[in-house]
Amino acid sequence: MSVGELFNPRSIALVGATDKSGWSISTLSNLRTHGFTGSIHLVNPRGGVVHGLPARRSLTEIARPVDLAYVMVPTAAVLGVLREGAKLGIRCYVILTAGFGEAGEEGARLEAEVAGFAAEHGLTILGPNGNGYINAAAGVTPYGLPIAQPLLRGGVGVVLQSGALASSVLSFAQARNVGISLLTSMGNESVVTVTDVVDYLVNDPATKVIALFLESIRDPAAFARVARRALEAGKPIVALKIGRSRLASHTAQAHTGALVGDDDVIDAALRQLGVIRVRSLEDLIITAGLLASTGALPGRRVGVVTPSGGASEIIADRAEDEGLELPPFAPETVARLAEIVPSFGTVQNPLDVTGYVLIDRTLLGRALEAVIADPGIDLVMLLSEPPKLAPPDPAPVLATYAASARRIAASPVPVVVVSNVLTDITEFGREVQRETGFPYVAGGIEHGLHAIGAAVRWSELRSGALSRPPAPPTASLTVPSGATGVWAEHRAAGLLASGGLPVVPSELVREEAEAVAAAERFGYPVVLKAAAEGLGHKSDVGGVRLGLGSGEEVRQAYREVTAAVPSLDGVLVQPQRRGGVELLVGIVRDPAWGLTLAVGLGGIWVEVLRDTALRVLPVDAAEVRAALAELRGTALLDGVRGGQPADLDAVADVVARIAAFAESLGDGLESLEINPLLVNGSHIEALDALITWR
């Protein structure tokens, strides 16, 4: 399979070309209009003239070599075309034809046959049931729907799992003056997948940013590898992944399972991979456009320059939403600005240079120059945009924007231009940008600040991820024999302890007197817990007694526990712990992404608030610390009401070791839950554990 050849053919055959098909008309028209310089061949079984050109009856009749066949024949004829093509040495195909996997069992069977044939013969196939692609960078556009003019070329590679959205994406990109390198409508992905195309785009010199519309990620491991490559290459991936509203519950018996919806795992995975997840097509294109224009941003301290008080107040609100900082200007900047801004204005960040810009056209530019030089900011946000309509004499307008453009280009820090509201960049606006070099305009304060925030977060994550060594591979333990079903506490805790993890001391007893003897050894108060194979939530069935302060209480509790729970393996005696903060540490196998860590504050925090932070394994201690910091109740770990502050390094270390231990248990592990993990300063101890094997 060669995706590079697929996207860069020198000759294309349209198989099934006919005057009666809109797709056929559009594909040929697109190739002609958007600069394809190679040869085009039309194939129709009846021959004759199609679209005004002579048509061949079959691929075989074409005398010259064909690099790509664009297949529009009826479903039943597709495999025949592939057989003929393969025989002729044609390696790349776009299959527009529908009626495959999306159309039921028979179609799925046929699609499997196509995929099998492709694998056998090394064919590269985009589709079936996809409109093809638009390689704007190379001027190769075998694409079955009309492409609105002008097709803007630029640094954004777009990969779509929904063909119907392509027109909207192109239309919106045009309205933002965002140029694309390649747009692919994936279809059923029976051979070439989203991951394959992303892999190509990471290497594609024309592509600076990758924008994805995703319905599902088929091979998370492969996707993760290519996402890591993109991060290393400095090419941001922005993704609109749908399915946020569908909570698929896991089958794991462990408590954690119920807390983890599929989408939460995907969300965590994408964040860990440095993929910028957005929730709208607008944010997809605006964010991609910004990153294609600026690359990584150096920090989150933003100097804001606007000609409007109202706008700067909206910006202050939105900047806080996005975690951006608007630090006060340095004294020298304030002094400089005081000379520039009219006396009725206020020199502050965000800066409103006042409506006096309407009188003095140089005001905004001079203020920008002062703010650019401020030593305490990482980037400047300038509120501006090109005009919509050409005046009778455009020269003065062009000169003004050219001056701004030069100033921005010479700035030592990135200058991001944002418009007030999200309206289209018009044809004249694009002309101004093209002629003067006036930079990309992130559309509207609302979406523009989202884009800046996303770009800053991506830049920070990237430098963090690249500076940390990848997690070391974990050695696989020999999983104990009999590892099936649910291991209740008495077995699970033993396994954890054998892995060197801190577990509360415990004795398994089978008689009242033994229980009292164990309690005496630990010292009162103690805890009694039913120990039974397969017993999950033992407190729900009356299998736990806390705070037992004397031998008599232990005897009484022993009788109650053994009466409440039939077929016991015994009763666990443990010292009663007091104080501290309880954490829940759960590791559950996500069907797609594999072992996933959920960490949260125990009890009602998890049960009522569902306040957990997720990470796909492997994780290191730094990642765990970041996860703990995400919790809404994270302040509890700092100690409240006189409680001892948790030693966060020690907590993160233990949790990371638990995660590594879970990984070392191999593919047989379904879930591992420690609830609670008691944190008392730097004393950390698992008080209960449950393991479920697949």
Next chain:
Amino acid sequence: MSVGELFNPRSIALVGATDKSGWSISTLSNLRTHGFTGSIHLVNPRGGVVHGLPARRSLTEIARPVDLAYVMVPTAAVLGVLREGAKLGIRCYVILTAGFGEAGEEGARLEAEVAGFAAEHGLTILGPNGNGYINAAAGVTPYGLPIAQPLLRGGVGVVLQSGALASSVLSFAQARNVGISLLTSMGNESVVTVTDVVDYLVNDPATKVIALFLESIRDPAAFARVARRALEAGKPIVALKIGRSRLASHTAQAHTGALVGDDDVIDAALRQLGVIRVRSLEDLIITAGLLASTGALPGRRVGVVTPSGGASEIIADRAEDEGLELPPFAPETVARLAEIVPSFGTVQNPLDVTGYVLIDRTLLGRALEAVIADPGIDLVMLLSEPPKLAPPDPAPVLATYAASARRIAASPVPVVVVSNVLTDITEFGREVQRETGFPYVAGGIEHGLHAIGAAVRWSELRSGALSRPPAPPTASLTVPSGATGVWAEHRAAGLLASGGLPVVPSELVREEAEAVAAAERFGYPVVLKAAAEGLGHKSDVGGVRLGLGSGEEVRQAYREVTAAVPSLDGVLVQPQRRGGVELLVGIVRDPAWGLTLAVGLGGIWVEVLRDTALRVLPVDAAEVRAALAELRGTALLDGVRGGQPADLDAVADVVARIAAFAESLGDGLESLEINPLLVNGSHIEALDALITWR
């Protein structure tokens, strides 16, 4: 003062008109271009010819009556113009001139003089330091900046506290094909305020929806009254109120005070008033445009019809964000749709009629007709939009949209049209809408669904608010003498009890023996608390001892408490309560909005999570129930881990009575805090209280 006359003059004098001023040029040009049919007079102290017309030297020289003077003279000359105008009987003014309150002390003094003169002579003044207004409905546009063509007339009244945003608002409204009735740039509001203009718009037959950009609400009580009038009149108010990021802390000593930022109070107040708060200019206009088009929406069950699978998945996600329901279609609808949608499509809500729409242009319309008839939906969302560019022959396009428009107009439920992405409605798009009656297009799935959600919430709040009688006025108690400073528990609780509120029994003792005697009467365990004038958080100073189980423990605790807290008034003895859920009920005086209720779950829920719900008083029990339901930890009230469910009606009743009691204490009350209010099923009791007087 007459705002109606201000906005509907038959003759206008431009005072300070000069060829050298862009404002002067724009104002005259706007009046001429946008249909002003009355007489226009130019006034310049030098006379002569201005803008090609003869200019008078003063208002007095104008022979005919003047309804409105648009004042552009230097700051120092403004008062003279008003004096002259008042003498001539000119009642209405727009003052464009700046240099008043916004420019320092001298300006503020001058502005006060202007306002005083206006009050004395009954003048109606818009500004100073404002660009004027655009009465699009009446074709009266005394406005100092260029107005982009075309000025679209329609049902949205816009009031802006930032003049600089007017151009962006107009430009965005044009791009959404949203027509305005009136746009006002408020300036310094020294006479006419936002509230006055809203009051006018509530009565204005041309206005269906009111859109506000607010920096501050100057007279909350007056604003509240007019907002209530708007709600009753069925005119939604949509507001972009900035200042979300600025947390102003209250001075109240009560704990609650620290939890309530000004903006949280404003947010609560706006919600209670039925004002739709948005966070972007885009949402301001798109939401206002939708409501101007549909009015109130009948419910939150939405049937979705789209030509795109990808779009319907984005819609499903966004609908959930907005609390909208996409219920399954009724069996008869499914059967009907199965006949319409191609066999490879799936009949479900949201409905994707498939890309086959490109072949069969009637498909979307027929599917829409089937969904409209579904008995289980309140409204339909149709993904569609007018074309951007006119084809050589527009007739077939117009016919298609006309057919859709007829179908939508005939629908028994509202049909809201939403476009895929937020791009401009072009000139041809507007023509299509105008010619065919194709309805308003809520721009882009992202903002369109926000608008639908906001409109549904407003509609629900409106019917709820109008169906509930307003809260009864609370009788003012005689505030006890000596009501200053902080009243600690022993006095605060007594006052509450005197008001018939449930308070834990308590005895104030001054000797060990008395303490033991009181404890014996209550029965063990008991609580001892230091009682001292002005003592706020007594547990912080060692003034509280819990769980005392015997006379000896009481004696010991008495000695400790009296040793820990000097200058005691005595010690409170109370029975120790167990179990239940603790609430915090705080009422604090917001400097702008008055007494405000904060209710939350006690302890860490408030301290760590800051999980409180706010309501500006008065509130009834229904409003308190809604507030309790907003808490993140609200599930705790339903009983978790075997706890008794709270009797929510009883809780809401007690909290509403506490709020009414606080109101009855009159203007001297600064704050009243009950922490905790213990809820044990239907047994509800204040365990501690603190009152701060102003």
